[in-house]
Every structure is written in structure tokens, then in C-alpha cells.
Amino acid sequence: MKAVREGFAARLRNDPGRYSLVIPMAAGALMSAPTFADEVPGRLAPPLALAFGMIVGAYGSALGAFLHASMLFLGGRVIGGRARAVDLRAAVGWGMFPMLPAGLVDLASRPLLGSVGLEMEPFLLPDSDAANVVDIAVTLTGLGCALLTLALTYTLVAEAQGFSVLRAVWSHVVGLFIVVTPLVLAALAYSWLA
Numbered sequence: 001m002k003a004v005r006e007g008f009a010a011r012l013r014n015d016p017g018r019y020s021l022v023i024p025m026a027a028g029a030l031m032s033a034p035t036f037a038d039e040v041p042g043r044l045a046p047p048l049a050l051a052f053g054m055i056v057g058a059y060g061s062a063l064g065a066f067l068h069a070s071m072l073f074l075g076g077r078v079i080g081g082r083a084r085a086v087d088l089r090a091a092v093g094w095g096m097f098p099m100l101p102a103g104l105v106d107l108a109s110r111p112l113l114g115s116v117g118l119e120m121e122p123f124l125l126p127d128s129d130a131a132n133v134v135d136i137a138v139t140l141t142g143l144g145c146a147l148l149t150l151a152l153t154y155t156l157v158a159e160a161q162g163f164s165v166l167r168a169v170w171s172h173v174v175g176l177f178i179v180v181t182p183l184v185l186a187a188l189a190y191s192w193l194a
Helices: 002-014 022-039 046-078 085-095 099-113 129-161 165-193
Strands: none
Touching: 002 085, 002 129, 022 046, 022 085, 022 099, 046 085, 046 129, 046 165, 085 129, 099 129, 129 165
């Protein structure tokens, strides 16, 4: 991971914002498009459902990355972090890079497993051993990419903040506490007053 940190440090010195939202948008589009298309069968034509899912996934993922970076910025400042907001947006954005292969694998598996929304008949028989193996492989690929995304994101946040990886995880916990506590207190106040 030392090479990753050194490469990201060079990116932070040169142009930290470059491609930092393109990667989450691409990952969000790839991950949500087939799922969205399967959720709205018959309501939209398959190409339109796929395109709409890609747009919603892309912008939802970009918004999520932006909010996540803001939360890390708040948590990092409380515990002495030195990163700028743009550095943390880059860390979160580039940290999502491993989700791109997961999205491609999910998309590529649709012709094998079938897709209701995309009006694809499964190439493999449903509930056959081959279909189960493909389904398990897609799930394990997604899980592996998600864990790699988590590790990479914390490594990049640590580099941006000048922290150890453990302290980067702690900045995430502190940021989550800062964001969630007022929301919980507001909900409790609302329930007591209502």
C-alpha cells in the first residue's frame, strides 16, 4: 500500500480534483443500471430503463461521494487532520475505483442469469448448478471489490489527512457521530413535541 499512498500523494500535489467524481459516477451507473431495470419491468422500455438507471446511479453516487468526503472532512478536523475538502473528495472518488470491475461483472452476468427489466431470457437454466455458480461468483466479486474499496478509501484518506489508516477510520467514526447526532436529537425532539 506504500506505492498507492505515494502515488496518491503525487496526485494531491498536482491535481487532486481530476476525475475524482467521474469514478464514483461510473461505478454508480454500472452498479445501479441493471438493478434499476429489473425493478421497473414493463413500466419503461428496456433501453430507457437502463439509461435512467445509469443516470440516477451516477448522480446518486456522486452526491454520496461528496457527502462522504464532507463527513470525513468534519471528522478529520476534529482530530487534527490537515486535508482540504478537495483532497478528501479525491480520496473518496479514487477509493471507489475497485467498484468499477464489480459493476462490469454484474452487467456481464445479466445475459447468463436473465433480466426481467431488460427482457433477457437466461442463457443458463434458472436454479441450475451453472446459474448458481455464476450468481455466487458475481456476489463474491462484488463483496471482494467492496472490501478492496473500503481498504483503498481508508488508505487514501489516511494519506490526505496525514494519518495512519487506523486514525483515518477513527475520523470516519467521529464524522459520522457529528452528522448523525443532530439528526437523532432532532428526531427525538420532534417525537416528544408531536
